[in-house]
Amino acid sequence: MFTGIVEGLGELVKQEGLAKGKRFFIRAPFDLKDTKIGDSIAVNGVCLTVTSLEKDFFCVDVSPETLSRTTLGAFKAGEKVNLERALRLGDRLGGHLVTGHVDGVGRITSREEKGDFIFFTVKIPKSLLPFVVEKGSIAIDGISLTVNDLKEDLVKLAIIPHTAKITTIGFRKVGDLVNIETDLIGKYVVKLLSPYLSKRGLTLEFLQEHGF
Helix, strand or coil: CECCCCCEEEEEEEEEEECCEEEEEEECCCCCCCCCCCCEEEECCEEEEEEEECCCEEEEEECHHHHHHCHHHHCCCCCEEEEEECCCCCCCCCCCCECCCCCEEEEEEEEEEECCEEEEEEECCHHHHHHCCCCCEEEECCEEEECCEEECCEEEEEECHHHHHHCHHHHCCCCCEEEEEECHHHHHHHHHHHHHCCCCCCCHHHHHHCCC
Protein backbone atom coordinates (compact mmCIF):
# COMPACT_ATOMS: atom_id res chain seq x y z
CA MET A 1 0.00 0.00 0.00
CA PHE A 2 1.19 3.51 -0.87
CA THR A 3 0.05 7.10 -0.33
CA GLY A 4 0.85 8.76 -3.65
CA ILE A 5 3.40 11.02 -1.93
CA VAL A 6 6.43 10.57 -4.16
CA GLU A 7 9.76 10.30 -2.30
CA GLY A 8 11.87 11.44 -5.22
CA LEU A 9 12.89 11.01 -8.85
CA GLY A 10 14.78 7.85 -9.70
CA GLU A 11 16.48 6.96 -12.97
CA LEU A 12 16.20 3.84 -15.10
CA VAL A 13 19.90 3.04 -15.49
CA LYS A 14 19.40 0.08 -17.82
CA GLN A 15 17.02 -2.75 -18.65
CA GLU A 16 17.36 -6.38 -19.67
CA GLY A 17 14.96 -8.69 -21.45
CA LEU A 18 13.36 -11.55 -19.52
CA ALA A 19 11.25 -14.17 -21.34
CA LYS A 20 8.65 -11.63 -22.55
CA GLY A 21 9.19 -9.46 -19.48
CA LYS A 22 11.92 -7.00 -18.48
CA ARG A 23 14.33 -6.36 -15.63
CA PHE A 24 14.83 -2.73 -14.65
CA PHE A 25 17.89 -1.35 -12.87
CA ILE A 26 16.79 1.83 -11.11
CA ARG A 27 18.96 4.35 -9.30
CA ALA A 28 17.23 5.73 -6.21
CA PRO A 29 17.58 9.30 -4.89
CA PHE A 30 17.24 8.07 -1.28
CA ASP A 31 19.21 5.78 1.03
CA LEU A 32 18.38 2.11 0.43
CA LYS A 33 19.86 0.80 3.68
CA ASP A 34 16.37 0.13 5.11
CA THR A 35 15.22 -1.56 1.89
CA LYS A 36 15.47 -5.31 1.47
CA ILE A 37 14.83 -7.90 -1.25
CA GLY A 38 11.11 -8.58 -1.47
CA ASP A 39 10.06 -5.04 -0.55
CA SER A 40 7.56 -3.18 -2.70
CA ILE A 41 8.42 0.09 -4.44
CA ALA A 42 6.02 2.02 -6.65
CA VAL A 43 7.64 3.05 -9.95
CA ASN A 44 5.49 5.65 -11.73
CA GLY A 45 2.59 4.29 -9.74
CA VAL A 46 3.23 0.61 -10.48
CA CYS A 47 3.86 -1.64 -7.47
CA LEU A 48 7.01 -3.68 -8.18
CA THR A 49 9.06 -6.10 -6.05
CA VAL A 50 12.73 -5.49 -5.31
CA THR A 51 14.69 -8.52 -6.57
CA SER A 52 18.24 -7.32 -5.88
CA LEU A 53 20.04 -4.36 -4.32
CA GLU A 54 23.28 -2.46 -4.71
CA LYS A 55 24.57 0.73 -3.06
CA ASP A 56 22.32 3.24 -4.76
CA PHE A 57 20.14 1.23 -7.11
CA PHE A 58 17.70 -1.67 -7.05
CA CYS A 59 16.35 -4.18 -9.56
CA VAL A 60 12.73 -5.11 -10.30
CA ASP A 61 11.27 -7.66 -12.71
CA VAL A 62 8.32 -6.47 -14.80
CA SER A 63 5.84 -9.04 -16.11
CA PRO A 64 4.33 -9.03 -19.63
CA GLU A 65 0.96 -8.16 -18.08
CA THR A 66 2.37 -5.05 -16.41
CA LEU A 67 4.23 -4.01 -19.55
CA SER A 68 1.05 -4.27 -21.63
CA ARG A 69 -1.25 -2.43 -19.19
CA THR A 70 1.00 0.44 -18.09
CA THR A 71 3.46 2.92 -19.57
CA LEU A 72 6.43 0.85 -18.37
CA GLY A 73 6.62 -1.01 -21.67
CA ALA A 74 7.89 2.15 -23.38
CA PHE A 75 10.58 2.94 -20.80
CA LYS A 76 14.11 3.61 -22.03
CA ALA A 77 17.47 3.96 -20.28
CA GLY A 78 17.81 7.41 -18.72
CA GLU A 79 14.08 7.70 -18.02
CA LYS A 80 13.19 9.61 -14.85
CA VAL A 81 10.63 7.84 -12.67
CA ASN A 82 8.58 8.60 -9.57
CA LEU A 83 9.52 6.39 -6.62
CA GLU A 84 7.67 5.64 -3.40
CA ARG A 85 8.42 2.89 -0.91
CA ALA A 86 5.51 1.01 0.64
CA LEU A 87 3.64 2.58 3.55
CA ARG A 88 4.61 1.40 7.01
CA LEU A 89 2.18 1.12 9.93
CA GLY A 90 2.38 4.37 11.84
CA ASP A 91 3.36 6.50 8.84
CA ARG A 92 1.34 9.60 8.05
CA LEU A 93 -1.19 9.13 5.26
CA GLY A 94 -0.44 12.41 3.50
CA GLY A 95 -2.05 11.55 0.15
CA HIS A 96 -4.69 8.85 -0.24
CA LEU A 97 -4.78 5.04 -0.29
CA VAL A 98 -2.94 3.85 -3.40
CA THR A 99 -2.38 0.15 -4.19
CA GLY A 100 0.07 0.45 -7.07
CA HIS A 101 -2.31 -1.56 -9.28
CA VAL A 102 -2.77 0.61 -12.37
CA ASP A 103 -6.31 0.73 -13.79
CA GLY A 104 -5.44 2.15 -17.17
CA VAL A 105 -3.39 4.59 -19.22
CA GLY A 106 -4.42 8.18 -19.89
CA ARG A 107 -3.15 10.82 -22.28
CA ILE A 108 -2.33 14.46 -21.49
CA THR A 109 -4.41 16.66 -23.79
CA SER A 110 -3.49 20.10 -22.47
CA ARG A 111 -0.88 21.82 -20.32
CA GLU A 112 -1.06 25.45 -19.25
CA GLU A 113 1.27 27.33 -16.93
CA LYS A 114 -0.23 30.15 -14.85
CA GLY A 115 2.31 31.78 -12.60
CA ASP A 116 4.00 29.05 -10.57
CA PHE A 117 1.24 26.52 -11.16
CA ILE A 118 0.70 24.02 -13.99
CA PHE A 119 -2.77 23.00 -15.12
CA PHE A 120 -3.22 19.70 -16.94
CA THR A 121 -6.11 17.98 -18.67
CA VAL A 122 -5.87 14.19 -18.91
CA LYS A 123 -8.11 12.04 -21.07
CA ILE A 124 -8.86 8.79 -19.23
CA PRO A 125 -10.47 5.51 -20.39
CA LYS A 126 -14.26 5.76 -20.18
CA SER A 127 -14.35 2.51 -18.20
CA LEU A 128 -12.77 4.39 -15.27
CA LEU A 129 -15.36 7.17 -15.12
CA PRO A 130 -17.57 5.49 -12.45
CA PHE A 131 -14.64 5.67 -10.03
CA VAL A 132 -13.68 9.33 -10.57
CA VAL A 133 -15.50 12.26 -8.96
CA GLU A 134 -14.89 16.00 -8.82
CA LYS A 135 -12.70 16.92 -5.80
CA GLY A 136 -11.94 13.23 -5.31
CA SER A 137 -8.49 11.62 -5.42
CA ILE A 138 -6.69 10.09 -8.37
CA ALA A 139 -3.13 8.79 -8.80
CA ILE A 140 -1.32 9.94 -11.95
CA ASP A 141 2.02 8.13 -12.43
CA GLY A 142 1.85 7.36 -8.72
CA ILE A 143 1.24 10.98 -7.65
CA SER A 144 -1.73 11.61 -5.38
CA LEU A 145 -3.72 14.44 -6.98
CA THR A 146 -7.13 16.05 -6.60
CA VAL A 147 -9.62 16.06 -9.46
CA ASN A 148 -10.32 19.77 -9.95
CA ASP A 149 -12.98 19.19 -12.57
CA LEU A 150 -14.40 16.31 -14.60
CA LYS A 151 -16.06 16.78 -17.98
CA GLU A 152 -16.98 13.51 -19.68
CA ASP A 153 -13.64 11.64 -19.88
CA LEU A 154 -11.42 14.69 -19.28
CA VAL A 155 -9.86 15.13 -15.83
CA LYS A 156 -8.49 18.56 -14.92
CA LEU A 157 -5.62 18.84 -12.46
CA ALA A 158 -3.70 21.68 -10.80
CA ILE A 159 -0.05 21.04 -9.92
CA ILE A 160 1.64 23.02 -7.16
CA PRO A 161 5.29 24.09 -7.63
CA HIS A 162 6.62 21.56 -5.09
CA THR A 163 4.98 18.61 -6.88
CA ALA A 164 6.19 19.87 -10.26
CA LYS A 165 9.74 20.08 -8.91
CA ILE A 166 10.07 16.63 -7.32
CA THR A 167 8.03 14.44 -9.70
CA THR A 168 7.80 13.67 -13.40
CA ILE A 169 4.61 15.71 -13.78
CA GLY A 170 6.72 18.87 -13.95
CA PHE A 171 8.11 17.97 -17.37
CA ARG A 172 5.17 16.10 -18.81
CA LYS A 173 3.83 17.51 -22.09
CA VAL A 174 0.78 17.23 -24.32
CA GLY A 175 0.53 13.75 -25.84
CA ASP A 176 2.41 11.99 -23.02
CA LEU A 177 0.87 8.80 -21.62
CA VAL A 178 0.43 8.42 -17.87
CA ASN A 179 -0.52 5.58 -15.52
CA ILE A 180 -3.87 6.03 -13.77
CA GLU A 181 -5.14 4.47 -10.57
CA THR A 182 -8.59 5.50 -9.43
CA ASP A 183 -9.66 5.82 -5.81
CA LEU A 184 -9.75 2.49 -3.95
CA ILE A 185 -12.76 3.41 -1.83
CA GLY A 186 -14.69 4.52 -4.90
CA LYS A 187 -14.15 1.12 -6.51
CA TYR A 188 -15.63 -0.70 -3.53
CA VAL A 189 -18.61 1.67 -3.33
CA VAL A 190 -19.45 1.08 -7.00
CA LYS A 191 -18.95 -2.69 -6.57
CA LEU A 192 -21.27 -2.85 -3.55
CA LEU A 193 -23.98 -0.72 -5.16
CA SER A 194 -23.84 -2.25 -8.65
CA PRO A 195 -26.40 -5.03 -7.98
CA TYR A 196 -28.96 -2.36 -7.04
CA LEU A 197 -28.29 0.11 -9.82
CA SER A 198 -30.69 0.45 -12.73
CA LYS A 199 -29.76 1.61 -16.20
CA ARG A 200 -30.21 5.14 -14.89
CA GLY A 201 -27.06 4.78 -12.81
CA LEU A 202 -26.51 6.37 -9.42
CA THR A 203 -28.88 9.35 -9.39
CA LEU A 204 -30.53 11.45 -6.70
CA GLU A 205 -33.83 9.73 -7.51
CA PHE A 206 -32.25 6.31 -7.07
CA LEU A 207 -30.86 7.27 -3.64
CA GLN A 208 -34.23 8.66 -2.50
CA GLU A 209 -36.04 5.51 -3.65
CA HIS A 210 -33.69 3.42 -1.52
CA GLY A 211 -33.92 5.46 1.63
CA PHE A 212 -30.83 7.65 1.35
